[in-house]
Amino acid sequence: MMLLISFAISQLATFIIAMSMPKHYRQILTTHQQTGLVKITLMLVGWSMIILAIFVLALQQSISLALTEYFGVVTLNIILTALFFDSYARKRATSKNNAYSRNRNTVQNQSISAKY
């Protein structure tokens, strides 16, 4: 149970830390510019949550076992976060392209109908 809770917290933490990087921030919130304060806040929250995730694991066992488990947990978290950011960005790009081609078709249709 503690392993699952820690996994969930750590997953959120890696996501937040990734968001503190301008490159990934832009992938999710394209319209917002990341400020220094937002970056620091995200980093602080993310790292605090990582410490919390280790602490959760250490509640029912020794710290050495908790750290061993945590390295296993974070391996999965990093891969899942990377996959999520890439999939999200691609999905967004695809829907943007679709919207663009839809708009272009509509404009073309309107200009054709205006012509005739």
Place this chain on the structure above:
Amino acid sequence: MNNGSFRKSMTWLHTWVGLVFCWIMYFMFVTGTVGYFDEEIDHWMEADTLMQSPISVEKSLALSYEFLAKKAPEAKQWFLVPSQSRNPFPTASWRDQPIEGSEELDSGSKRLNLDSAEPTEHIVRDTGGGQRLYRMHYRFHYMDRTLYTYLSIFVTLLMFIGVVSGVVIHRKIFIDFFTFRQFKGAKSWLDFHNILSVSSLPFQLMITYSGLIFMVTSFFPLIAAGSYGFDKDTMKKELSKLATGEVVERANVSAKMIDVETLTKKVSEHTKNQQLQNIRIQAPNDQNATITINTMSDISNYSGQKIVLNGVTGELISSEQKSSSSGLSFAYVMLGLHEGLFAEIGLRWLYFIAGVVGSAMIATGAIYYVEKRKVKLQENEKGKGFKFVESMNIGTIVGLIAAISAYFIANRLLPLDMENRANWEVHCLFLTWAVFIIHPFIRPIKKAWSEQLIATAVLLFCIPIVNFFTSQIHLIYTATNGNWALAAIDLSAIVFGVILILTARLYTKRETV
């Protein structure tokens, strides 16, 4: 040397170390990863045994004690391993029992049945099981001891160099920490290789470094020679003392050992909150008899307490930490981390996943090498070397998974009374692998990938199907009885099969675009 040329030389090192030895590294990683479930695979392969719950330490000791008293009363040493959750059958081993009318000595190890009042041997089919598969990751097969020792040391050292040089050459390790660009050709393979390496970096460093510690006396022989000289036998004897303690010789004066009830009482009295690992009895039924109770600590099986009792009176002789120095303690922790024997089911799965990630890291590195050059080179510029690497990649990356599947299927299909059955299981593994290695050399590369992926998926799906028709511990039985340790093997085969089918589909789609 400026930073640029240092990075360049590290890139060269990483590329060539990785390329030349990636197939052996992959073999070591895959078999080692499967080995994290060695005992579960043992049960699956024994097939005739339904899963049983472990019995108490008291009953375990009583069964083993009684069995050894009959089987090897004058042995030099007894070794008792109690019933545990992953291996519920208590193990009773003996060494150097004199054989009547012969000068030879008998040694052996038997697992005992749980449900009989009298201690009886747990007889199963002749199989290599998970142990054979796990040992392959450092012993390989068909090899002499010296050769496999030095080969595994050499490859482990290169793997360690590969991991460290990989960190140096990854220019934007922090900026690109979560970067993964799918469907971008060679770039995607590099990203995939990077993300797998970075995410499991602590595991890779630990597993390669501790792998070297396992064979430190072969790796750095002069350190041991400095203390014990160049005589190999003396060195071996002295080093084994570090792990097991002083050897007790028989006085050849028979004496009655303490009974099981007293032994059990002493064990619970001395172990208290610690977990009992095993009991070693030297010179049993002799005046000099000693009983060593070994406990295990958190991470390392090798560290913990070593409590020595007089085997005749039960008096405490000594109680000390198994590791006598900080250096030894460090080594024991590293070895414990490498083997992961302490890991409960959740952590065991994490070990397995980290192993799979490590194997995938090696595989993606090898594929990246080919994909990068594929873009640069024209068809007529691709030499024999390039085609060899391309074919070997397919035959090893996919073929090894097929070979392991064949090992599981052979376990179920080979006749039970076959001579050298366990060895034939392994022959099936290597024969299958040989077929999968030859295949890409005689088929077009594009087709070879998808054909091998599909063939391997079929072999994986065959595991639960063949298991259903040939044993009583098939998936339906294990799942309905809550034996998830055994069910997980069939389920994993199905999951990996589905992954391979999806990969084959993705590959075919990409090639036709």
